[in-house]
Amino acid sequence: xxxxxxxxxIECPRGCRLAVRIDSGVATVSGNSCPKGVAWGAxxxxxxxxxxxxxxRIEGSSRRRLPVRASGDMPLSRLLDAMAAIDPVVVRPPVRxxxxxxxxxxxxxxxxxxxxxxxxxxERGAE
Amino acid sequence: xxxxxxxxxxxxxxxPAGLAAACAAIxxxxxxxxxEREERVGGILxxxxxxxxxxxxxxxxxxxxxxxxxxxDRLASLGAVVMLEAFVSKAERTDxxxxxxxxxRSGVVELTAGAVxxxxxxxxxxxxxxxxxxxRPAGIFAAGLAQxxxxxxxxxxxxxxxxxxxxxxxxxxxxRMTLEGMEVLGAHEIKSEPSxxxxxxxxxxxxxGIPLELSSTVTAVHGSRRVTGVTTARVDAxxxxxxxxxxxxxxxxxxxxVGLIPENExxxxxxxxIDTATKGPKVDQNMHTLAEGVxxxxxxxxxxxxxxxxxxxxxxxxxxxxAYAASRLKTGGRAPERRLTPLDAGPGFLYAxxxxxxxxxxxxxxxxxxxxxxxxxxxxGAVVRMSAGGxxxxxxxxxxxxxxxxxxxxxxxxxxxxxxAEGDTAMPSDRRITLExxxxxAL
Numbered sequence: 419x420x421x422x423x424x425x426x427x428i429e430c431p432r433g434c435r436l437a438v439r440i441d442s443g444v445a446t447v448s449g450n451s452c453p454k455g456v457a458w459g460a461x462x463x464x465x466x467x468x469x470x471x472x473x474x475r476i477e478g479s480s481r482r483r484l485p486v487r488a489s490g491d492m493p494l495s496r497l498l499d500a501m502a503a504i505d506p507v508v509v510r511p512p513v514r515x516x517x518x519x520x521x522x523x524x525x526x527x528x529x530x531x532x533x534x535x536x537x538x539x540x541e542r543g544a545e
Numbered sequence: 546x547x548x549x550x551x552x553x554x555x556x557x558x559x560x561p562a563g564l565a566a567a568c569a570a571i572x573x574x575x576x577x578x579x580x581e582r583e584e585r586v587g588g589i590l591x592x593x594x595x596x597x598x599x600x601x602x603x604x605x606x607x608x609x610x611x612x613x614x615x616x617x618d619r620l621a622s623l624g625a626v627v628m629l630e631a632f633v634s635k636a637e638r639t640d641x642x643x644x645x646x647x648x649x650r651s652g653v654v655e656l657t658a659g660a661v662x663x664x665x666x667x668x669x670x671x672x673x674x675x676x677x678x679x680x681r682p683a684g685i686f687a688a689g690l691a692q693x694x695x696x697x698x699x700x701x702x703x704x705x706x707x708x709x710x711x712x713x714x715x716x717x718x719x720x721r722m723t724l725e726g727m728e729v730l731g732a733h734e735i736k737s738e739p740s741x742x743x744x745x746x747x748x749x750x751x752x753x754g755i756p757l758e759l760s761s762t763v764t765a766v767h768g769s770r771r772v773t774g775v776t777t778a779r780v781d782a783x784x785x786x787x788x789x790x791x792x793x794x795x796x797x798x799x800x801x802x803v804g805l806i807p808e809n810e811x812x813x814x815x816x817x818x819i820d821t822a823t824k825g826p827k828v829d830q831n832m833h834t835l836a837e838g839v840x841x842x843x844x845x846x847x848x849x850x851x852x853x854x855x856x857x858x859x860x861x862x863x864x865x866x867x868a869y870a871a872s873r874l875k876t877g878g879r880a881p882e883r884r885l886t887p888l889d890a891g892p893g894f895l896y897a898x899x900x901x902x903x904x905x906x907x908x909x910x911x912x913x914x915x916x917x918x919x920x921x922x923x924x925x926g927a928v929v930r931m932s933a934g935g936x937x938x939x940x941x942x943x944x945x946x947x948x949x950x951x952x953x954x955x956x957x958x959x960x961x962x963x964x965x966a967e968g969d970t971a972m973p974s975d976r977r978i979t980l981e982x983x984x985x986x987a988l
Contacts, residue, residue: 425747426743426744426746426747427744428744428747428748429744430600430744431597431600431601431742431744431850431851432744433742433743433744433747435743466752468748468752469596469606470724471594471595471596471608472594472724472725473594473695473696473699475699481697482697482698482699483696483697483698483699485594485608485609485610485696486594487594487596487608494752497724498724501724501725501726515610515611515614533594533608533610533611534591534610534611534614535614
């Protein structure tokens with residue numbers, strides 16, 4: 419069976435219009451301007467994968483939210499489950515970018531890591 | 546007591562443009578003071594927790610904070626003086642450069658400098674600027690404000706949102722609000738094509754089944770204390786609403802993603818001429834405005850699609866401002882001579898930046914970056930040609946040009962100077978630099 423699918427590639431801002439032809443389980447990608455499009459298009463046709471970026475709650479700081487990201491892509495269909503798993507996470511300063519704030523998200527083999535530094539609040543002297 | 550600080554270059558704003566400008570100026574040998582109104586550097590990137598930044602500059606998909614931290618680290622290692630929670634209350638040009646009155650926690654600081662770099666970014670268009678009729682209840686937010694509330698303050702702006710406009714921030718927020726548990730009913734775009742990048746339509750709307758309604762707009766907002774709903778209507782090719790297509794939609798939040806405008810209050814107070822098309826200062830290829838000693842970069846000059854380009858213009862502005870300040874010191878205060886030749890962009894373009902080329906400032910082999918946006922969508926292979934003195938210097942065929950997508954090319958400005966010098970014997974009209982759009986190659 420031959421199946422044809424079209425996608426806008428999300429690998430870079432260029433947004434190439436990809437056509438993916440799947441013939442007996444083998445994907446052929448066209449419309450790409452770079453090799454990234456081939457890999458992305460072939461994956462997108464069978465099981466879309468996405469990155470996840472969000473924030474987690476901060477305690478013990480004047481800042482309220484710390485930006486975080488998943489260390490790798492996960493199935494598009496699991497993003498909302500991942501958000502639910504991340505909801506209870508709380509961090510306290512200090513946190514360095516790259517620090518793991520939640521390991522092995524949903525057992526998918528990706529960690530949730532900080533994407534910003536969180537220092538302890540600076541002492542404000544009498545002014 | 547007023548503290549006085551004398552320096553070579555003052556950079557206003559520590560977003561991506563200002564950070565790059567400050568780093569480049571220090572690396573060029575200048576003493577630099579950065580003035581930033583927030584508690585931390587990074588500008589709007591701090592609230593852009595999504596990824597996609599840095600593809601052009603680093604070959605990486607970074608989040609906004611990660612992208613900003615790279616420049617912040619670089620600036621810290623260079624030992625810049627950064628004034629945080631500081632505001633400019635008065636700016637004026639002087640014989641030696643410029644003088645700025647700033648206010649920070651220590652009080653009033655008077656800064657004098659040989660050059661100033663405006664890296665003040667842009668502001669969001671509001672409901673007042675898109676003529677939405679009806680009531681003025683709570684629940685109407687510009688997309689960037691909603692982004693600040695969710696990503697920095699940890700507050701949800703509402704439960705059920707409709708988005709007006711399809712700019713990138715609006716698309717990004719459609720996804721963000723959905724992930725945070727809000728219901729996003731759709732994005733309504735008055736134009737017949739989306740304003741944002743197509744990859745954002747894919748990954749922010751399509752992924753979540755959020756409809757994009759093209760040629761559709763909001764004609765009224767309902768509710769007295771809080772938004773209770775909006776009326777949408779379809780529009781014709783002239784953007785007039787089509788009677789009978791009105792729909793009332795229940796929602797408690799209206800998100801506006803209807804464009805950004807360069808922030809130029811300080812530029813105006815310094816007497817910097819503003820381009821009516823970009824709404825930012827007119828600049829030359831060194832990001833020098835038409836006011837001597839005043840440089841500008843990033844979204845303060847024109848609204849860019851990518852932070853990478855913002856940083857690039859910041860680097861150019863910082864390097865040029867440092868060279869300018871050093872040159873004035875060396876010549877006892879005399880400003881370097883400029884020979885500004887306008888770049889005439891044809892009717893096919895919304896705008897082109899820089900608006901001028903300074904022929905007295907050769908780049909010594911370095912290429913100058915030019916940016917443009919087409920006025921209309923061109924999908925049948927438009928040819929863009931830059932000429933000087935009647936000689937075509939660069940010609941490029943584009944499979945597709947869309948107004949929301951900024952295009953960039955590089956050119957050796959020494960080649961422009963040579964072409965114009967050769968053209969000097971001919972008609973005065975040949976002494977121009979032109980950017981034209983056509984169908985066929987002339988080369």
